[in-house]
Amino acid sequence: MHIPDGMLPGEICAAGYAGSAVLTWICIKKARSSSEDPAGIVSRASVMAAAFFVVSWIHIPLPPVSVHPILAGLMGILLGWLSFPAILVGLFFQAAMFGHGGFTTLGVNALSMGGAALLAWALYRMLRGKSGERAILISGFAAGFAGVSFAVIAVGTVLILTIPAYINTGAEVSAVLAMAAAHLPLALAEGIFTALVARFLLRVKPDMLM
Amino acid sequence: MRAFENWDTSLKIPSLFLLMMSMALIRDQHLIPLLPCIAAVLFIASGIPLSLLLTRLRAPVVFLLFVSVFLVLFSEGETLARIGPFDLKSLGAILALNTWVRVLSVISVGIVMIQTTPLSGLSGKLKRMLIPHILIDIGIMTGRYIMVIGEDYSKMKNARKLRGYAPGRSLTRRLGVIVPTAATLLIKGFQQSERVFHAMRMRGYGSNFTGDDRSRALERPSTLSILLSFATIAVSLLLIVLEITVETA
Numbered sequence: 031m032h033i034p035d036g037m038l039p040g041e042i043c044a045a046g047y048a049g050s051a052v053l054t055w056i057c058i059k060k061a062r063s064s065s066e067d068p069a070g071i072v073s074r075a076s077v078m079a080a081a082f083f084v085v086s087w088i089h090i091p092l093p094p095v096s097v098h099p100i101l102a103g104l105m106g107i108l109l110g111w112l113s114f115p116a117i118l119v120g121l122f123f124q125a126a127m128f129g130h131g132g133f134t135t136l137g138v139n140a141l142s143m144g145g146a147a148l149l150a151w152a153l154y155r156m157l158r159g160k161s162g163e164r165a166i167l168i169s170g171f172a173a174g175f176a177g178v179s180f181a182v183i184a185v186g187t188v189l190i191l192t193i194p195a196y197i198n199t200g201a202e203v204s205a206v207l208a209m210a211a212a213h214l215p216l217a218l219a220e221g222i223f224t225a226l227v228a229r230f231l232l233r234v235k236p237d238m239l240m
Numbered sequence: 241m242r243a244f245e246n247w248d249t250s251l252k253i254p255s256l257f258l259l260m261m262s263m264a265l266i267r268d269q270h271l272i273p274l275l276p277c278i279a280a281v282l283f284i285a286s287g288i289p290l291s292l293l294l295t296r297l298r299a300p301v302v303f304l305l306f307v308s309v310f311l312v313l314f315s316e317g318e319t320l321a322r323i324g325p326f327d328l329k330s331l332g333a334i335l336a337l338n339t340w341v342r343v344l345s346v347i348s349v350g351i352v353m354i355q356t357t358p359l360s361g362l363s364g365k366l367k368r369m370l371i372p373h374i375l376i377d378i379g380i381m382t383g384r385y386i387m388v389i390g391e392d393y394s395k396m397k398n399a400r401k402l403r404g405y406a407p408g409r410s411l412t413r414r415l416g417v418i419v420p421t422a423a424t425l426l427i428k429g430f431q432q433s434e435r436v437f438h439a440m441r442m443r444g445y446g447s448n449f450t451g452d453d454r455s456r457a458l459e460r461p462s463t464l465s466i467l468l469s470f471a472t473i474a475v476s477l478l479l480i481v482l483e484i485t486v487e488t489a
C-alpha cells in the first residue's frame with residue numbers, strides 16, 4: 031500500500047510534498063480553531079498516532095493469510111482534522127523504522143492515506159446521524175471500508191499514471207481494477223474491525239468519537 | 241562512519257534528500273547505471289552493515305515484484321519470450337530492471353541519511369530547516385509514545401498468554417480478542433494524551449525559543465559538513481542537468 035522510494039518521478043514527489051504541506055496547514059488550522067491550546071493538538075495527535083502505530087502491529091486473520099489494519103477510517107473517526115498530520119508523522123516513522131514507504135514518496139503516501147482518512151471521516155459524519163449502536167456500526171463499517179478503498183484507488187491511480195507511456199490504456203485501467211479487487215477482502219475486514227472498535231468505544235468511552 | 245555522523249544534520253538531511261529526489265528523477269536508461277555507483281559509494285563510506293539494507297528491502301520488494309510483472313506483461317513492443325498465454329515484452333523487462341536499480345539506489349541513500357543522523361538535538365536542527373514546529377513536536381512525542389504504548393501492548397499479550405488464553409483459528413473468536421485489545425490501547429493512548437496535555441501546559445508549552453534552541457542556532461557547521469554537502473548537492477545538480485540534456489537531445 032505504501033509507495034517506496036524511487037518508484038515515482040521526482041516532480042510527482044515534489045508535488046506530493048507541496049500538496050501535503052498545504053493539507054497539513056489546513057488541517058492544523060482547522061484543528062486549532064476547535065481547540066485554542068496548541069498543547070492539546072500536539073498531545074492528542076502524537077499520542078494517538080503512536081497508539082495507531084502500535085495497533086497496526088495487530089494482525090487480522092483473513093484466511094488463508096493475516097493482514098494488518100491500515101486504520102485510515104478509524105483515525106478519521108477519532109482524530110478528525112488531526113488525522114492527516116498524525117498519518118504524515120506515522121508514515122515517516124514507518125519509513126524510518128521498517129522501510130515501509132519512503133522519504134521521497136512521503137508526501138504522495140500521506141496524501142493518499144491521510145486524504146482517505148479525511149474522506150472516511152466525512153462519510154462517517156454523514157452516516158452517523160443518531161447516536162445508537164446500530165448507527166455507529168453502519169457508519170464505522172462505512173468509514174473503515176472507505177478508508178482502505180480510497181487509499182487503494184489513490185495509490186493505484188498514481189502508480190499507473192506515472193508508469194511510462196509504453197503501456198496501453200486498457201491494461202492500465204485493468205491493473206487499477208485488479209488492484210482494487212485484490213484489496214476488497216482487506217477493505218471488508220477493516221470495515222468490520224472499525225465498526226466493532228467504534229462500538230466498543232461508544233460503550234466504554236464515547237467522548238473519544240469525533 | 242564518523243564523517244557521516246559528524247556531518248551537520250541541518251545540512252546533511254537537505255543535501256541527501258535533494259540527491260534522493262534527483263535520483264528519482266532519472267528515467268534515461270543510459271544514466272541509470274550511475275545511480276547504484278553513487279549509492280554504493282555513500283553506503284560503503286557510511287560503514288552501515290549490508291544486512292541492514294537487506295532487512296529494509298523486504299517491504300518494497302513485494303511492491304517492486306507487482307510493478308515488474310505488470311511492466312513485463314503489459315508493455316508494448318517486441319516479445320522477448322512466451323510463457324503460456326503471456327508474452328513477455330523486452331521493453332517492459334528493461335523498464336522493470338531500471339525501476340529495480342533506481343528504487344534500490346534511492347532506498348540505500350535514504351538508509352544512509354536516517355542511520356547516520358544522531359537523535360540528540362535533532363528537533364532544534366529540524367526547526368532550523370524551516371519544518372513547522374508543531375509537526376516536529378508531534379513527531380518527537382510520537383516516537384517517544386510508540387515505545388510506551390508498544391510496551392503496554394506487549395504486557396497485554398503476555399497477560400493473555402499467562403492466563404492460558406488461546407484464540408484458536410476461528411475468525412469471530414479472534415476478532416473477539418483483537419477488537420478489545422485494539423480499543424483498549426486506543427483508550428489508554430487517549431487518556432495518556434490528556435495527561436501529557438496537562439503536563440505540557442504546566443511546563444509552559446507554546447512559548448517560543450528555549451535557551452537550548454538558541455545556543456544550537458548559533459552553532460556553525462564544520463568545514464567537513466560544508467564540503468560533504470557541497471559535493472552531494474553538486475552530484476544532485478549534475479544528475480538533473482544530465483537527465484534534462486539527454487531528454488531534450
